[in-house]
Amino acid sequence: MSNRGINISAALAIVLSPFSIAVFAQGTPDSVDTHLRAAKTAAGFDFTGALARLCVAPPTVLAVGDTAPGPAPARDTWFSEPAKVFDNLYFVGSKIHSSWALTTSEGIILIDTLFTYNSEEEIIGGLKKLGLDPAKVKYVIISHAHGDHVGGAKMMQDRFGSHIVMGGPDWDLIEKSVNGYPQGKPKRDIVADDGQRIILGDTAVTIVTTPGHTPGTLSMLFTVKDNGKAIHVAYSGGTAFNFPSTVSNFDVYIKSQQKMAAAAVAANSTILMSNHTEFDSAIPKIKMLAARKPGEAHTFELGKQAVARYFTVTRECAEAARLKLGQSPK
Numbered sequence: 001m002s003n004r005g006i007n008i009s010a011a012l013a014i015v016l017s018p019f020s021i022a023v024f025a026q027g028t029p030d031s032v033d034t035h036l037r038a039a040k041t042a043a044g045f046d047f048t049g050a051l052a053r054l055c056v057a058p059p060t061v062l063a064v065g066d067t068a069p070g071p072a073p074a075r076d077t078w079f080s081e082p083a084k085v086f087d088n089l090y091f092v093g094s095k096i097h098s099s100w101a102l103t104t105s106e107g108i109i110l111i112d113t114l115f116t117y118n119s120e121e122e123i124i125g126g127l128k129k130l131g132l133d134p135a136k137v138k139y140v141i142i143s144h145a146h147g148d149h150v151g152g153a154k155m156m157q158d159r160f161g162s163h164i165v166m167g168g169p170d171w172d173l174i175e176k177s178v179n180g181y182p183q184g185k186p187k188r189d190i191v192a193d194d195g196q197r198i199i200l201g202d203t204a205v206t207i208v209t210t211p212g213h214t215p216g217t218l219s220m221l222f223t224v225k226d227n228g229k230a231i232h233v234a235y236s237g238g239t240a241f242n243f244p245s246t247v248s249n250f251d252v253y254i255k256s257q258q259k260m261a262a263a264a265v266a267a268n269s270t271i272l273m274s275n276h277t278e279f280d281s282a283i284p285k286i287k288m289l290a291a292r293k294p295g296e297a298h299t300f301e302l303g304k305q306a307v308a309r310y311f312t313v314t315r316e317c318a319e320a321a322r323l324k325l326g327q328s329p330k
């Protein structure tokens with residue numbers, strides 16, 4: 001608890017930095033400070049990671065390069081043990097990035113992979129450790145084509161014939177890339193549409209296109225079971241502002257946050273998941289699950305209001321960053 005207190009204090013001290021105070025002094029109703037305060041209030045204790053990343057001095061991005069992946073970092077910086085989290089949902093991610101195996105009556109839907117260097121150990125190794133057969137992965141849904149999420153797609157396609165589902169503009173990004181895939185690219189497979197349902201046996205994942213983080217970013221809605229009880233999940237597919245910092249790009253991002261917030265409400269989502277563990281605190285929640293007592297709520301179940309607050313954080317931080325564009329010298 002005290003750790004949380006320290007973290008939030010530190011985040012707020014930076015959020016309310018001299019820059020925002022200066023803006024506040026101007027007294028404009030639609031000020032950067034107004035949006036930062038709204039984001040801070042919405043974050044509460046649940047989304048300090050998203051608040052810190054998006055509201056605390058997000059960097060200005062001039063252009064997105066087509067860079068080659070760097071060398072693999074030391075294993076102890078990323079390795080995380082796999083875990084069963086719900087009756088039908090298993091974590092096979094790293095300390096930093098998530099990959100989830102959704103089990104169905106007809107096989108497995110994998111949601112996101114990791115980097116190329118750790119997908120084999122975490123995903124294939126993790127599934128095996130959990131008693132699941134990686135050859136039963138029929139679909140791999142990739143939220144967006146950045147190296148930290150798409151790095152294992154080719155492996156799953158080549159080795160198990162898994163179908164890869166991705167947004168059309170992100171398939172284009174892969175095909176156009178010269179430097180990004182030194183070990184080969186996944187071949188274009190299923191192009192996801194807004195509202196499309198990826199159905200496997202008794203389970204469906206509904207795609208919500210949320211362009212912004214990348215042009216083809218996919219968010220998702222699906223249902224997990226907690227000791228037989230159905231709980232609805234909103235999975236946010238792209239978060240940080242690492243797109244070129246322009247007003248129109250922020251407008252697209254903000255619209256997608258509003259769209260996904262509405263979709264989460266309509267689906268009665270009480271769980272918010274992300275593909276970065278810093279945004280949904282997946283690692284501590286998985287650890288806390290081990291200490292859960294009978295009758296206690298699942299550590300991932302936050303409630304509808306909290307899910308709505310997450311999208312307020314992402315939207316308000318984007319509004320603040322968008323307003324700053326107009327104020328800072330170019």
Ligand SMILES: [Zn+2]
Binds near residue numbers: 144146213238
């Ligand atoms: Zn990304």
